Amino acid sequence: MKTRESERKMRMGCKKLVCALLSCTMLCACTSTKSVEKQSNKKQYVKTDQFTSALIDSTDYKGKWIKIEGKVKLGPEVSGKQGYLVKYVPAQRRYFFFKTDKDLGYQPGDYVKVEGQIGKDTNLVNSSGNELSITTITHAKVSDGSYIDVEVPTYCTNKPKEPKQTIDGITMKVSKVEYADQETRVYVSIENNSDQPIYYDPNYTILQQDGTHINSDVLSSSYEKGNYPQLANAIEPHSKTSGIVVFSVISSEKDCDVIITLFTANLAGIDFTIHVNA
Structure with a gap:
């Protein structure tokens, strides 16, 4: 009797195990199907x-x-x-x-x-x-x-760790430098909190990299084609100007300095330098 009872319990245990395995298999299959459906519904984009x-x-x-x-x-x-x-x-x-x-x-x-x-x-x-x-x-x-x-998509953007420099109530800020295959763009703002007007000349704006000075490209067609905002030549007291300054191509993998000289009414120069880390 004990042997028959043991066999009966063993058969019941086997049935429960088989049922559990079948349930697990069906659950996995269902999950797998949903996963495949989800992947098939996902949009594939052209690179x-x-x-x-x-x-x-x-x-x-x-x-x-x-x-x-x-x-x-x-x-x-x-x-x-x-x-x-x-x-x-x-x-x-x-x-x-x-x-x-x-x-x-x-x-x-x-x-x-x-x-x-x-x-x-x-x-x-x-x-x-x-x-x-x-x-x-x-x-x-x-x-x-x-x-x-x-036309001139950016492939890299570098931002200075210390974007501002203030001298005699005048603050120059370089927010970022954008690098493209055709040009380099420097985003500059100048705020004049002094009591005298100051003057900006793009010919006195340069980039320095590896000891080489690069003048701004004042004749760049991007100013017109891209309608780039340009810095005002005269910045009145307690006013601000901002714009994009275009340069020729430089390396985005090396540090550079943005050097701008502003002038007072008596032509005294004020030199600003912002270091831009690669």
Whole structure:
């Protein structure tokens, strides 16, 4: 009797163990399925270094999402189709088209940021009458871009540990230095809390790196194209001015000094130096 009772209890224990294992397996399978579904629903984005390839031939990128910036070429209607043709500036003669159901107010020359899904190419006719197949972005979310975003994008930003220097009631501040492949941008503000006007001359603004002096690029086209704010030449008592000063390309991996000389009414120079750490 004891043996039969023991066997019965053993069989019951085995059944419970099997049930527990089955429950665990089903739970794991369910969790795994949900995980796969979650991964499949996650948006896959085209990488920046793949943009040019996607604009040349979108075949391998259809269904993927993209965040891209460019300069409007045509719109809000192109070849009878509602949308905008946009130039991707880093690649010569490469364009994309994004669909819209209304006029977004952008004009040729405007800069835009676009996020959407790569869909079926759109056939557009160019000025020569030739039909071209253009990579097309659907479900597009569009926002304003800028000259800096598109034409001269920043690849590194350095900020000084001690951004301000004050001399005789005059404070100069360098908030940051932006490095691009085409130029270097220094963000400067000058506050005059003295009782006398002071004067700024861009020719007396330099960068110093590795013992070399680099003059500001007063003829840079970015001032006009990018509508960069510029420092006022005359700063009246108890007033402030701020702007961007453009220089040629320097290394973002080395320290530099921003050196600006301001002048009083009797042409006495006041030298300011802000050290910017790499």
